[in-house]
Amino acid sequence: MIAELGLAALWLAASLALLQLALVWFGLVGDKADLLAGVRPVAVAQAGLCAIAFLALIALFLRSDMSVALVAANSHSAKPWLYKFAGTWGNHEGSMLLWVTVMGLAGAGVALLERALRRDTHMATLGAQAAISLGFYAFLLFSSNPFARLAAAPEDGQGLNPLLQDPGLAFHPPTLYLGYVGLSVAFSFAVGALMTRNVDAAFARAMRPWVLGAWVLLTIGITAGSYWAYYELGWGGWWFWDPVENASLMPWLAATALLHSVTVLATRDALRAWTVMLAVVAFSMSMVGTFLVRSGILTSVHAFAVDPERGTFILALLLVYIGGALALFGFRVGTVREGAQFELVSRETMLVLNNLLLSVVLGVVLIGTLYPLMTEAFGHKVSVGPPYFDAVAGPIALGLMLVMIAGPVTRWRHDALRAVGGRLLVPTLVGLAALSALAVLAWGRIGVLPFLGLVIAAATAVGSLTPLGKRNLRRTPLFTYGMVIAHLGCAVSIAGMASDSAFTVEKLAAMRVGDRVSAAGWTVSLDQIGPIAGDNWTAMQADVSAARDGGTPVLLHPQSRFFTTPPTATNESAILTRWNGQLYVVLGEPTQDGRWQMRIWWKPFVTLIWLGGGLIALGGLLSLIGRERRGWMKRLRKAAA
Amino acid sequence: MTRLLLFLTLVMAQPLVAQTALPPAPYADRQLDDPAQEKKAHELMLTIRCLTCQSQSIADSNASMAADLRSQIRERIAAGEDPEAIRAWLVERYGDWVSYAPTTAPILWPLWAAPALLLLGGGALAAARVRRRHSSKRKAG
Numbered sequence: 143m144i145a146e147l148g149l150a151a152l153w154l155a156a157s158l159a160l161l162q163l164a165l166v167w168f169g170l171v172g173d174k175a176d177l178l179a180g181v182r183p184v185a186v187a188q189a190g191l192c193a194i195a196f197l198a199l200i201a202l203f204l205r206s207d208m209s210v211a212l213v214a215a216n217s218h219s220a221k222p223w224l225y226k227f228a229g230t231w232g233n234h235e236g237s238m239l240l241w242v243t244v245m246g247l248a249g250a251g252v253a254l255l256e257r258a259l260r261r262d263t264h265m266a267t268l269g270a271q272a273a274i275s276l277g278f279y280a281f282l283l284f285s286s287n288p289f290a291r292l293a294a295a296p297e298d299g300q301g302l303n304p305l306l307q308d309p310g311l312a313f314h315p316p317t318l319y320l321g322y323v324g325l326s327v328a329f330s331f332a333v334g335a336l337m338t339r340n341v342d343a344a345f346a347r348a349m350r351p352w353v354l355g356a357w358v359l360l361t362i363g364i365t366a367g368s369y370w371a372y373y374e375l376g377w378g379g380w381w382f383w384d385p386v387e388n389a390s391l392m393p394w395l396a397a398t399a400l401l402h403s404v405t406v407l408a409t410r411d412a413l414r415a416w417t418v419m420l421a422v423v424a425f426s427m428s429m430v431g432t433f434l435v436r437s438g439i440l441t442s443v444h445a446f447a448v449d450p451e452r453g454t455f456i457l458a459l460l461l462v463y464i465g466g467a468l469a470l471f472g473f474r475v476g477t478v479r480e481g482a483q484f485e486l487v488s489r490e491t492m493l494v495l496n497n498l499l500l501s502v503v504l505g506v507v508l509i510g511t512l513y514p515l516m517t518e519a520f521g522h523k524v525s526v527g528p529p530y531f532d533a534v535a536g537p538i539a540l541g542l543m544l545v546m547i548a549g550p551v552t553r554w555r556h557d558a559l560r561a562v563g564g565r566l567l568v569p570t571l572v573g574l575a576a577l578s579a580l581a582v583l584a585w586g587r588i589g590v591l592p593f594l595g596l597v598i599a600a601a602t603a604v605g606s607l608t609p610l611g612k613r614n615l616r617r618t619p620l621f622t623y624g625m626v627i628a629h630l631g632c633a634v635s636i637a638g639m640a641s642d643s644a645f646t647v648e649k650l651a652a653m654r655v656g657d658r659v660s661a662a663g664w665t666v667s668l669d670q671i672g673p674i675a676g677d678n679w680t681a682m683q684a685d686v687s688a689a690r691d692g693g694t695p696v697l698l699h700p701q702s703r704f705f706t707t708p709p710t711a712t713n714e715s716a717i718l719t720r721w722n723g724q725l726y727v728v729l730g731e732p733t734q735d736g737r738w739q740m741r742i743w744w745k746p747f748v749t750l751i752w753l754g755g756g757l758i759a760l761g762g763l764l765s766l767i768g769r770e771r772r773g774w775m776k777r778l779r780k781a782a783a
Numbered sequence: 784m785t786r787l788l789l790f791l792t793l794v795m796a797q798p799l800v801a802q803t804a805l806p807p808a809p810y811a812d813r814q815l816d817d818p819a820q821e822k823k824a825h826e827l828m829l830t831i832r833c834l835t836c837q838s839q840s841i842a843d844s845n846a847s848m849a850a851d852l853r854s855q856i857r858e859r860i861a862a863g864e865d866p867e868a869i870r871a872w873l874v875e876r877y878g879d880w881v882s883y884a885p886t887t888a889p890i891l892w893p894l895w896a897a898p899a900l901l902l903l904g905g906g907a908l909a910a911a912r913v914r915r916r917h918s919s920k921r922k923a924g
Contacts, residue, residue, distance in 0.1 A: 527883025
């Protein structure tokens with residue numbers, strides 16, 4: 143009954159999306175203004191129905207209703223309830239339902255909350271949002287029905303991939319999807335503005351909070367996903383330039399560029415066409431990413447719900463939407479008047495540089511990710527991995543950091559080179575100091591890229607704070623704090639990456655109970671090994687004590703887990719966090735002579751990577767609140783009155 | 784109870800252990816004594832693809848194939864071979880697919896040229912824009 147209810151809600155939501163599109167079309171093009179009054183209620187109802195369908199699927203998973211094909215294929219009655227719940231989106235159909243639900247809710251958000259936009263542009267935006275949703279509804283209903291029943295319900299389900307059985311599943315995919323799909327709003331804004339010929343500063347101010355919100359969520363999603371992979375896969379790596387990782391990075395890069403160009407448009411009314419283009423590109427990258435992940439045409443360690451046949455459907459959607467938006471852009475770009483002028487030495491130029499470098503990184507990641515596909519078409523299989531991306535994206539990213547130091551201390555419109563140089567004195571000195579200190583301490587022992595990374599991170603950390611100097615800190619607007627914190631986060635994160643890559647110590651050892659090994663000042667001893675059982679797994683668990691420089695030992699419990707449904711082994715790493723790094727211990731397989739293979743890493747300051755990611759997201763959030771607070775308060779007061 | 788658990792664990796682990804029932808490669812998980820050599824070997828392993836895995840390097844994989852290659856790489860490094868020579872040997876044996884570092888085969892030239900072209904093209908576009916604004920402003924002023 144619940145499944146049928148969910149399916150009915152989904153069909154209704156899809157028809158409302160069609161209605162929404164028709165109302166906008168006939169209202170705007172057919173000039174029947176009274177039709178437009180219906181658009182907002184329909185958008186809200188559509189979101190509500192979609193949410194009902196999604197809740198129905200969650201209920202089916204929680205009740206372990208094995209008569210539903212999706213539940214039977216991906217769940218198991220013995221799973222802990224959290225994984226039954228989060229398992230709803232740990233599969234293809236469920237994650238696509240989450241996708242359209244988020245898209246519907248975002249559309250309802252635009253319908254209810256957006257006040258700054260011109261009315262016809264607002265309506266056209268909602269029409270575009272409905273048009274995108276329709277494609278994904280069709281995809282769900284015609285080729286990925288999550289509510290399909292089985293003729294005969296099996297005794298029990300086939301279980302969820304154990305790698306996904308982690309609290310991270312409850313958090314990471316929804317956040318990432320909110321970010322991915324949040325960018326659809328920017329896409330719809332761009333289409334709406336092109337349709338109604340309304341690209342200007344006011345439009346940019348209306349679009350900015352949506353971009354900022356999606357970007358914050360995307361940042362959180364990527365940061366959390368990276369940490370999850372770091373502790374779950376059990377090899378101490380946090381980023382591998384894997385296709386799925388790249389798929390999440392590409393929209394983030396585009397959104398970061400968009401965030402900066404939309405600010406130029408909002409503040410200075412410059413970069414009009416480029417900003418609209420970026421808004422189209424950002425969501426296109428979300429769709430490309432989804433296509434790459436879902437179709438399984440690229441192998442990935444993180445792809446858990448793959449189906450090549452459906453890939454064709456997504457590819458078709460992709461071509462229609464991206465092609466359509468680009469065609470519209472081509473037709474209408476002539477009507478977008480050129481924006482305001484600026485001098486060579488100006489913040490605008492710095493932000494153009496920022497956009498240029500971000501776009502180049504985006505291009506490189508896209509080409510590098512797709513290249514193996516292209517060569518395969520010629521019968522030549524190649525791999526493009528970390529050595530390529532590090533060598534190419536690394537230096538550009540460092541260049542971007544330099545622009546990041548200079549940009550915020552350069553004035554809008556026009557500035558004097560000498561004055562900008564003067565404001566950069568302190569960061570330059572800090573960078574030189576870091577350079578000499580590192581040259582003395584670590585010259586020749588660490589790679590060039592980590593070396594430069596540490597130097598530039600030090601300069602950027604100080605440089606990011608420079609905009610606060612000579613300011614009355616109480617009067618400094620919240621969004622300036624947001625920028626400062628986000629830029630500081632970039633420095634912190636780069637420092638962590640460089641430190642991990644330069645100073646990590648690895649120790650592999652085959653140990654008997656009672657053995658001890660030492661690495662990087664730590665003494666690690668294997669005290670005991672014994673079996674232990676969870677709800678749906680059994681494991682061998684080691685009692686490991688670790689002490690630094692003869693200090694008090696701390697007990698760690700790495701496990702080697704065995705799941706029955708489906709049969710899989712996972713390594714549950716044990717991580718000890720100290721202020722200056724993490725000790726990462728993994729229990730491997732037993733050797734033939736009765737010892738246990740242990741992998742131990744000391745990773746100095748590796749936590750900075752995710753701390754930096756958190757700061758970047760926090761900065762974005764503060765910026766969002768700082769810019770929008772006044773409008774929100776006004777609306778609240780109006781609602782109360 | 785504990786004993787029963789131990790038994791169950793080992794029984795369930797059997798198919799997983801079976802994969803590696805062959806005599807394990809000696810240097811699969813044993814580091815070389817010389818840290819400089821181990822570092823070279825490890826850096827190479829990070830860039831060699833585990834062919835039986837879903838996009839993992841042999842340094843990050845439990846697969847027996849990866850263990851085998853790790854051992855071979857350590858042994859060859861210990862014997863004084865150059866990492867790039869070992870990569871070339873692996874590429875010859877398994878094809879370009881095995882190396883995460885794209886080789887210099889002609890089919891990969893566009894890949895290596897892409898960043899420079901993007902940077903030059905984008906830079907030229909931006910520069911033209913800034914210059915045009917600059918000059919139009921001067922004329923207007």
